[in-house]
Amino acid sequence: MPKTLFDKIWERHLVADDLIYIDLHMVHEVTSPQAFEGLRLAGRKVRRPDKTLATADHNVPTDGTPVAARIKDALSRKQVETLEENCAEFGVPVFSLGSDRQGIVHVVGPEQGMTQPGMTMVCGDSHTATHGAFGSLAFGIGTSEVEHVLATQCLVQRKPKSMRINFVGELPFGVTAKDMILGAIGQMGVDGAVGHVVEFAGPAIERLSMEGRMTICNMTIEGGGRAGMIAPDQTTFDYVQGKPAAPTGAAWDAAVEEWKQLYTDEGATFDREITVDVEQLTPRVTWGTTPDMVVGVDGTVPTPESFDDPAERGQAERALEYMGLQGGERIEDISIERVFLGSCTNGRLADLQAAADVIRGRKVADGVYAMVVPGSVQVKIAAEELGLDKVFTDAGFDWRGAGCSMCLGMNPDVLQPGERCASTSNRNFQGRQGKGGRTHLVSPQMAAAAAIAGHFVDVRTFEPAGEPVAA
Amino acid sequence: MDPISIIEGRVSDLPRDDVDTDQIIPARFMKRVERTGFGEFLFHDAKEAPDWNVEVGNPILTTGANFGSGSSREHAPWALEDAGFRAIIAVSLADIFASNCTKVGLLPIVLPEEQVRAVAAAGDARIDLDAQTVTAAGEAYRFEIDPDTKHRLLNGLDDIGLTLNDEAAITAYEERRAASTFPGPSSLSLPPETSLSTTPVA
Ligand code: SF4
Numbered sequence: 068m069p070k071t072l073f074d075k076i077w078e079r080h081l082v083a084d085d086l087i088y089i090d091l092h093m094v095h096e097v098t099s100p101q102a103f104e105g106l107r108l109a110g111r112k113v114r115r116p117d118k119t120l121a122t123a124d125h126n127v128p129t130d131g132t133p134v135a136a137r138i139k140d141a142l143s144r145k146q147v148e149t150l151e152e153n154c155a156e157f158g159v160p161v162f163s164l165g166s167d168r169q170g171i172v173h174v175v176g177p178e179q180g181m182t183q184p185g186m187t188m189v190c191g192d193s194h195t196a197t198h199g200a201f202g203s204l205a206f207g208i209g210t211s212e213v214e215h216v217l218a219t220q221c222l223v224q225r226k227p228k229s230m231r232i233n234f235v236g237e238l239p240f241g242v243t244a245k246d247m248i249l250g251a252i253g254q255m256g257v258d259g260a261v262g263h264v265v266e267f268a269g270p271a272i273e274r275l276s277m278e279g280r281m282t283i284c285n286m287t288i289e290g291g292g293r294a295g296m297i298a299p300d301q302t303t304f305d306y307v308q309g310k311p312a313a314p315t316g317a318a319w320d321a322a323v324e325e326w327k328q329l330y331t332d333e334g335a336t337f338d339r340e341i342t343v344d345v346e347q348l349t350p351r352v353t354w355g356t357t358p359d360m361v362v363g364v365d366g367t368v369p370t371p372e373s374f375d376d377p378a379e380r381g382q383a384e385r386a387l388e389y390m391g392l393q394g395g396e397r398i399e400d401i402s403i404e405r406v407f408l409g410s411c412t413n414g415r416l417a418d419l420q421a422a423a424d425v426i427r428g429r430k431v432a433d434g435v436y437a438m439v440v441p442g443s444v445q446v447k448i449a450a451e452e453l454g455l456d457k458v459f460t461d462a463g464f465d466w467r468g469a470g471c472s473m474c475l476g477m478n479p480d481v482l483q484p485g486e487r488c489a490s491t492s493n494r495n496f497q498g499r500q501g502k503g504g505r506t507h508l509v510s511p512q513m514a515a516a517a518a519i520a521g522h523f524v525d526v527r528t529f530e531p532a533g534e535p536v537a538a
Numbered sequence: 539m540d541p542i543s544i545i546e547g548r549v550s551d552l553p554r555d556d557v558d559t560d561q562i563i564p565a566r567f568m569k570r571v572e573r574t575g576f577g578e579f580l581f582h583d584a585k586e587a588p589d590w591n592v593e594v595g596n597p598i599l600t601t602g603a604n605f606g607s608g609s610s611r612e613h614a615p616w617a618l619e620d621a622g623f624r625a626i627i628a629v630s631l632a633d634i635f636a637s638n639c640t641k642v643g644l645l646p647i648v649l650p651e652e653q654v655r656a657v658a659a660a661g662d663a664r665i666d667l668d669a670q671t672v673t674a675a676g677e678a679y680r681f682e683i684d685p686d687t688k689h690r691l692l693n694g695l696d697d698i699g700l701t702l703n704d705e706a707a708i709t710a711y712e713e714r715r716a717a718s719t720f721p722g723p724s725s726l727s728l729p730p731e732t733s734l735s736t737t738p739v740a
Contacts, residue, residue: 082711083704085686090722098611100571111698120725126569142569149571160725168731181723193610193634207634209612211641211697219701221708225684227633257556258604262633291607293633312723321719357556378555378602475609477565496560496608498583 069332072298073229073264076204076329080187087224090186090203092216093172094121094159096150097477098191102214103153113157114220120181121154121161123147124171128479129440129467134165143478157217170443170469173197173411177281178445180310184299184326189216194411194493195294196287200280201307202299202329204264207288227293228338230263231331234271236346241527243421244279245413245491245510247271248286249351251343253361260292263339266331267297271345277306278417285412286493289358298330350526352398353495353508355386360495362398364513364525370394389497390505391485402522403507405488406437406514407500408464410474413491413511414442419450422515423458425526431463432521438465438480440472464518476501489517539643541694545624545665548596549674551658557584557601558608559635563617565609576613577620597624598665600658602651606635615639625665627672629654640687641697647672653679667692 070078080087099121106112113119123135126143135151138144147164154161162168162175169175173194176182182198188205189195191213198205208222216222232251252259265287272280280297287295304323307313314322349363360383362369371387371394374380387394392401408414408422419439431437439459441447447469450456456466473480474492482488482504491514495506509517516526567579580594592599599618605628606614615638618626625645636646645667649657653672657663660674667688671678690697701708715721 083707086701086704086707088708088711088715091725097568101573101612104571104573109698117724117726118722120728125565140569146569146571160728160731162731166731179728181725181728183723185720186722191610191612193608207610209610209615209634209638209641211612211638215698215701218698219708220712221701221704223686223697223701257607258630258632261604261630288608291604291632311728312725314720314723318719325720357558382555475560475565477568481566494558494560494608496558498564499560502564502566502583 069335071229071331071335071337072202072266072296072329073204076185076187077226082221085223085225086221087187088221089189089216090118091181091188092119093176093188093190094119095125095172095192096123096146097125098210099153099213100146100149101210102217103157105214106217111218113159113217116158118220119159119217121150121159122169122172122175123150123163125471125475125477127164127470129470129472131468132164135163167444167448170445171411171414171471173285174414174442174446177201178443180307180312183307184303185329189222193288194285196292197281197285197411199284199294199296200277201303202296202326204294204296206294228263230260230339231266231268231337233340233342234267234269234345235342236271236344238271238345239348241350242345242348243510243512244275244282246348246351247345248283249358249361249508250348252286252290252359254343255290255341257289257357257359258291260287260290263292264294264296265292267295272297273300276417277302278415282412289493299326350510350513352513352523354390354392355383356389356495356497358495358508360386364398364523366398368392368394368396368398398523399525400522403487403489403517404435405482405486406435406518407473407488407490407492408438408511408514409440409442409472410492411442412493414440414446416446416449418491418511419455422511423455425512425515426462426519427458429462429519431518435518435521437463437518438467438473440467441469444469473500475499489514489523539694542643542645542667542691545597545645547598547662549598549600549658549661549663550593550596552592552599552601553658555602556604556607559606559611559614560608562606562614568611568613573616574620576617580617580621594621597622598627598663599623600627600654603629605631607632610634612638612642615642615644619644627654627657640691645691647681649679649681
């Protein structure tokens with residue numbers, strides 16, 4: 068019987084009925100302390116420290132604070148120190164503040180080569196689906212499940228349903244992976260994929276870089292999906308090869324042979340399937356407080372009356388009120404005060420490069436505070452080797468240290484009430500980037516262009532003529 | 539976790555869709571390393587909205603579609619539980635949130651919209667987990683729940699203890715994998731940390 072990629076990975080990891088084996092468990096400081104405490108109280112140990120990797124990311128300041136003990140906020144300091152202590156006690160490797168491998172958990176895994184095709188991966192974080200870009204099954208879990216995986220290396224899990232999103236057509240100039248996923252979420256809604264593991268497929272996916280694929284899988288949860296995945300191919304293998312944890316020599320060849328079996332068989336069926344025509348896409352900008360409240364940069368903010376469903380109309384009204392916007396306003400007329408370039412969605416080297424290409428030789432608009440936060444220390448080092456830090460600082464951007472930063476209001480990088488931000492992160496929820504903050508989700512190129520213009524602009528016409536924008 | 543069988547009492551109503559975990563508990567209140575004490579931060583910012591009138595302190599919460607979307611933070615169910623809620627009756631629930639609820643003894647229930655509205659309108663309800671019913675204003679509505687989850691909740695069982703009963707199967711799986719052509723990466727084989735700074739604190 069023909070099988071989906073998801074079926075194949077699932078079957079290989081079944082230990083018993085509804086019990087799957089976890090190949091890699093990523094851990095961070097916010098969702099793990101209670102789990103380690105649970106182990107301690109029960110007298111249990113971490114079953115497989117070699118399949119566990121921790122990093123500090125959500126809480127850490129991005130101002131270059133060199134060690135946990137120097138974090139000014141007492142509660143954040145306690146969480147990061149607790150992570151370090153727990154990892155030392157249980158023998159789990161940890162990249163904490165001061166390590167040159169510290170960074171956002173979903174940037175660190177792929178960059179260390181710990182994320183490989185065909186694996187099962189979990190983390191106490193909903194954006195774990197990012198790792199599915201390598202053809203692995205990766206999803207977010209809660210703290211009780213973190214404890215469960217630490218103790219047993221397994222997870223109790225009923226097999227979710229399957230869904231495929233086919234991206235057809237040729238990606239137009241100036242339209243990126245971020246626009247593809249925002250387009251898909253706009254089309255299916257924020258609960259369009261609830262209960263499903265989503266495979267992203269189609270020619271537009273196959274042509275994407277690994278960074279683009281990670282951006283897409285990252286936001287699966289924003290469509291309600293449990294996990295997102297993309298079948299591995301040569302692009303994947305090339306990316307993994309040579310990374311610190313990647314197999315070498317004969318083991319590499321054997322691994323690639325195995326990984327080549329990871330695709331959805333001809334004739335395999337999904338519980339749900341949708342098609343997104345990428346040729347219809349323009350650069351996307353969210354206008355509301357859920358990621359499906361999204362339009363093209365060439366469009367206008369919808370009016371509440373344009374929604375037939377009374378519930379949706381009410382939601383649109385509340386969202387516009389919160390965002391301080393009027394229905395009918397042109398997106399390009401919306402001015403911004405802050406720009407945030409970073410997060411596990413768009414904080415990788417390719418994202419920073421794409422943004423740098425837009426701003427090179429230009430200046431951030433008056434009244435705009437723009438920050439760039441590399442997703443990891445490794446990304447920061449690589450970007451500095453390419454001189455990107457110079458490009459950003461010359462333009463007036465703040466060049467920061469690695470972490471989640473203003474993706475969520477949990478560390479010193481936050482929006483003030485009423486501040487409007489062009490953000491490359493993944494959630495525009497009320498208060499997500501700081502109480503009362505107003506978030507518009509965009510691609511790195513669009514965020515960079517908005518920083519220069521002081522309002523949203525269409526990066527396709529903003530670009531110097533003829534120069535292509537990387538996907 | 540305490541066993542759950544009957545949940546009975548007043549109903550609080552939050553009649554909207556897409557109440558995400560950032561609204562249930564904003565990230566800045568997730569910095570505790572303990573499991574308790576999150577109740578005071580429940581709906582911390584959301585409740586400032588002028589039309590907010592959700593009573594806290596009742597055992598049952600009714601709400602709309604896609605409740606608990608967004609972050610996987612178990613702090614959201616912890617905050618709800620700490621504030622006194624024992625069951626959430628929604629039109630639909632985000633996956634991770636629903637699963638997290640069952641780990642903290644908070645019963646996640648999905649019912650069709652008219653039924654959720656009827657329960658909210660009644661103002662009082664009685665939930666019988668064993669019978670899988672919600673009774674309000676004399677009407678009984680049946681809900682579905684995964685049999686294993688139900689068994690675990692009814693008996694207050696520890697998930698980890700249950701899985702460790704499969705120890706032999708886990709070990710056998712690990713041995714099989716270790717002998718295969720692709721045993722998977724090891725985090726312990728990464729170069730050790732050398733740069734973790736030991737700078738004395740000023
Ligand atoms: S960058 Fe944002 S979405 Fe990603 S792990 Fe950090 S807080 Fe979560």
